[in-house]
Amino acid sequence: xxxxxxxxxxxxxxxxxxxxxxxxxxxxxxxxxxxxxxxxxxxxxxxxxxxxxxxxxxxxxxxxxxxxxxxxxxxxxxxxxxxxxxxxxxxxxxxxxxxxxxxxxxxxxxxxxxxxxxxxxxxxxxxxxxxxxxxxxxxxxxxxxxxxxxxxxxxxxxxxxxxxxxxxxxxxxxxxxxxxxxxxxxxxxxxxxxxxxxxxxxxxxxxxxxxxxxxxxxxxxxxxxxxxxxxxxxxxxxxxxxxxxxxxxxxxxxxxxxxxxxxxxxxxxxxxxxxxxxxxxxxxxxxxxxxxxxxxxxxxxxxxxxxxxxxxxxxxxxxxxxxxxxxxxxxxxxxxxxxxxxxxxxxxxxxxxxxxxxxxxxxxxxxxxxxxxxxxxxxxxxxxxxxxxxxxxxxxxxxxxxxxxxxxxxxxxxxxxxxxxxxxxxxxxxxxxxxxxxxxxxxxxxxxxxxxxxxxxxxxxxxxxxxxxxxxxxxxxxxxxxxxxxxxxxxxxxxxxxxxxxxxxxxxxxxxxxxxxxxxxxxxxxxxxxxxxxxxx
Numbered sequence: 001x002x003x004x005x006x007x008x009x010x011x012x013x014x015x016x017x018x019x020x021x022x023x024x025x026x027x028x029x030x031x032x033x034x035x036x037x038x039x040x041x042x043x044x045x046x047x048x049x050x051x052x053x054x055x056x057x058x059x060x061x062x063x064x065x066x067x068x069x070x071x072x073x074x075x076x077x078x079x080x081x082x083x084x085x086x087x088x089x090x091x092x093x094x095x096x097x098x099x100x101x102x103x104x105x106x107x108x109x110x111x112x113x114x115x116x117x118x119x120x121x122x123x124x125x126x127x128x129x130x131x132x133x134x135x136x137x138x139x140x141x142x143x144x145x146x147x148x149x150x151x152x153x154x155x156x157x158x159x160x161x162x163x164x165x166x167x168x169x170x171x172x173x174x175x176x177x178x179x180x181x182x183x184x185x186x187x188x189x190x191x192x193x194x195x196x197x198x199x200x201x202x203x204x205x206x207x208x209x210x211x212x213x214x215x216x217x218x219x220x221x222x223x224x225x226x227x228x229x230x231x232x233x234x235x236x237x238x239x240x241x242x243x244x245x246x247x248x249x250x251x252x253x254x255x256x257x258x259x260x261x262x263x264x265x266x267x268x269x270x271x272x273x274x275x276x277x278x279x280x281x282x283x284x285x286x287x288x289x290x291x292x293x294x295x296x297x298x299x300x301x302x303x304x305x306x307x308x309x310x311x312x313x314x315x316x317x318x319x320x321x322x323x324x325x326x327x328x329x330x331x332x333x334x335x336x337x338x339x340x341x342x343x344x345x346x347x348x349x350x351x352x353x354x355x356x357x358x359x360x361x362x363x364x365x366x367x368x369x370x371x372x373x374x375x376x377x378x379x380x381x382x383x384x385x386x387x388x389x390x391x392x393x394x395x396x397x398x399x400x401x402x403x404x405x406x407x408x409x410x411x412x413x414x415x416x417x418x419x420x421x422x423x424x425x426x427x428x429x430x431x432x433x434x435x436x437x438x439x440x441x442x443x444x445x446x447x448x449x450x451x452x453x454x455x456x457x458x459x460x461x462x463x464x465x466x467x468x469x470x471x472x473x474x475x476x477x478x479x480x481x482x483x484x485x486x487x488x489x490x491x492x493x494x495x496x497x498x499x500x501x502x503x504x505x506x507x508x509x510x511x512x513x514x515x516x517x518x519x520x521x522x523x524x525x526x527x528x529x530x531x532x533x534x535x536x537x
Contacts, residue, residue: 002028004530005046006537007039009055010509013495014062014479024060025050026501031273031529033501055537058524059509061475062495063223063502064443065482067393068331068372068433071217071225072233073146075209076201077437081111081141087118089125092141093133100134108198109134112142113437114150117289117405124174127152127183140194145287145438149191151183159194161185168193170310187286187308207236214240217248218534220442221504221523224249226433226486228281228331230258238267241275247533249502251278251486253331256319262328273500273529278486279329279368282319283310285339288375289405293336296378300411306338313342320346321353329368329487331393337413340377344384351388368487370431373398376410376417382426391429391485394420394477396450396469397439403463414464420450421467430469431485432477443478447510448519450474456519471511471518501530505537 004026011021018036025035025046035045081099083092092114099109116122130139130152138155142148156162163179171190174182185191210233217225227233227250234254240246252275254262259280267275286292286308291299294307310333311319323330330350332343347369370391371377375398377385385392399418406414424430432450434441445456450469453462462468469477483493492500505525513521525535 003034003046003050004028004053005042005050006053006055006060006527007042008057009060010057011036011060011495012475012511014476015494015496018496021495024495024501024503026527026530028501028530031500033495033497033499036495036497053537055505058537059506060495060503061506061510062479062493063504063526063528064221064478065224065226065486065493066217066222066433066436066441066443066478067226067431067482067485068395069225069227069436069441070229071213071227071436072206072210072229072236074437074441075206075213077111077113078212079205079209081109083112083114083141084144086114088120089129092125093129096130096139096141097133100137103137105136107137108155109137109139110141110198112150113144114141115144115289117408124182124184125150127156127181130183138198140198142191143290145289147187147287147290147292149185149194151185151194153183155194156181156183158197161193165193170308170312172308186290186292187310188283189310203232203236206232207239210236211240211245214246214248215534217441218526219523221506221526222248222441222443223502223504223526223528224251224482224486224488224492226251226253226278226482228253230255234265234267234277237275246274247528249274249492249500249528251276251488253278253281253329256280256282256323259319259323259326259328263326273491279331280319280323281372282316282330282332282343284316284332284334284343285310285336287335288402288409291409293375294339294342295336295376296338296341297413299409301409307336309339309342313345316342317346317349321350324350324354324367327367329370331370331372333372334377335373335375337376337378337381340371340374340381343371344381344388344390347388347390348384366487368485370485373435374423375402375406376413377419379416382419382423382428385423386426386428389429391431392420392423393431393433393485394418394423395433395435395439395446396420396474397446397455398435399467400449400453400455400463401439418464419467420469424469424473429481429484430473430477431482432474433482442519444521444523445519447471447474447478448515450477451515451518471515475510501527503527505535
């Protein structure tokens with residue numbers, strides 16, 4: 001048995017029974033923690049033939065768990081047109097023009113991350129500017145939040161979208177005064193019309209990009225991700241695992257459309273600590289920036305616009321009930337307060353159905369119901385979240401990135417948005433993540449945003465500072481809270497004997513350094529199952 005003893009550290013275990021330690025021993029064969037305590041205790045319990053690693057007083061915390069990420073989409077972003085810095089439609093068109101000059105005619109130009117809410121004129125862009133920039137190429141550019149697709153005329157032609165194309169039931173094709181599509185598609189039922197005709201990416205290129213993204217995760221101290229993607233990502237992760245090249249633990253959350261296929265995917269077993277399928281993702285609505293979040297009341301300045309419910313309520317109820325009966329985790333994207341209400345209706349309905357079938361008062365204690373984002377929710381529904389045991393899967397960088405559009409589109413309602421402290425104080429479990437590629441996946445930047453309530457790159461005053469989390473609470477959301485959201489709190493999330501030996505070594509003491517400098521606290525090393533996968537100590 002190969003053992004590594006990490007000595008002379010400042011270890012915050014996130015275990016209430018042994019919150020602080022000087023050393024830990026890990027069996028690298030099983031990847032499990034053998035001992036946690038003082039140097040002497042760990043030396044005695046760890047054995048005489050172990051490898052010794054001196055931490056030199058550095059701070060160690062459990063490995064960060066990103067509870068909401070789209071890793072392959074993040075990797076693709078690095079290769080495609082990136083319009084995140086653009087301040088106008090014309091600037092985006094210039095990027096497309098430059099890419100068209102080096103792309104063979106007829107090939108797709110993809111990319112995006114454009115955000116009209118930051119442009120000098122925030123009108124929706126149109127196909128005309130892309131037609132002028134790339135007349136010989138189909139173009140498809142996703143918005144920053146991924147819920148809008150901006151395309152040119154060539155892309156519309158290939159997707160057979162024209163004046164006669166009906167709007168999908170839970171999406172929209174924006175049109176001009178004569179009914180012609182403008183080039184903006186809203187939500188998945190509309191954007192899929194184009195994505196279905198795009199040439200699939202080369203599998204080898206996808207794998208190479210995903211490997212690069214995994215290395216970036218290791219450099220950031222992330223040891224587990226909940227990846228919200230589909231079968232392509234799962235297949236690449238499976239290949240990397242089988243070749244011993246994964247290096248990050250992955251729990252997949254698959255699209256609801258794959259619900260019936262999940263039992264046959266064959267990646268879950270008792271020995272599999274690297275790759276699992278946890279459950280399904282359901283979209284209840286769109287987003288704030290696209291004004292497609294499903295609202296109880298209209299968006300400010302847009303009478304009658306209450307956003308889009310991405311799934312009929314009865315269909316959502318049926319899906320959640322079936323997934324519950326299959327013992328799967330259910331993660332529901334809910335940004336608007338109406339979406340949160342519909343999602344909770346579905347969860348409550350599923351729990352009641354299961355109670356009636358099983359004749360027990362605690363049939364779903366092991367199940368995990370999650371609301372993803374929870375950006376605006378009615379107070380009475382917060383109470384219901386707590387009663388139903390629903391997890392708030394939050395991405396604190398959204399709060400500081402969205403502050404201006406939240407005030408613009410939600411008016412006075414924004415004061416009740418991104419209510420992380422309120423949820424924490426109510427006892428609603430918090431799991432933290434990034435939603436990359438929408439925002440950064442750097443955990444230290446995200447912890448800064450959660451505790452200071454502003455972007456560390458700006459000097460703006462904190463936004464809604466009464467909703468700031470303590471550093472301990474934010475760290476808990478990124479470790480034990482995220483593990484709980486994945487139903488893995490018995491295996492990871494704290495540095496506890498018997499759990500997986502996943503940890504991150506930081507340059508500074510995260511609980512003692514000035515909060516203003518948390519985001520500058522460099523990751524010195526990342527440990528997976530007791531073995532260094534990044535850095536040195």
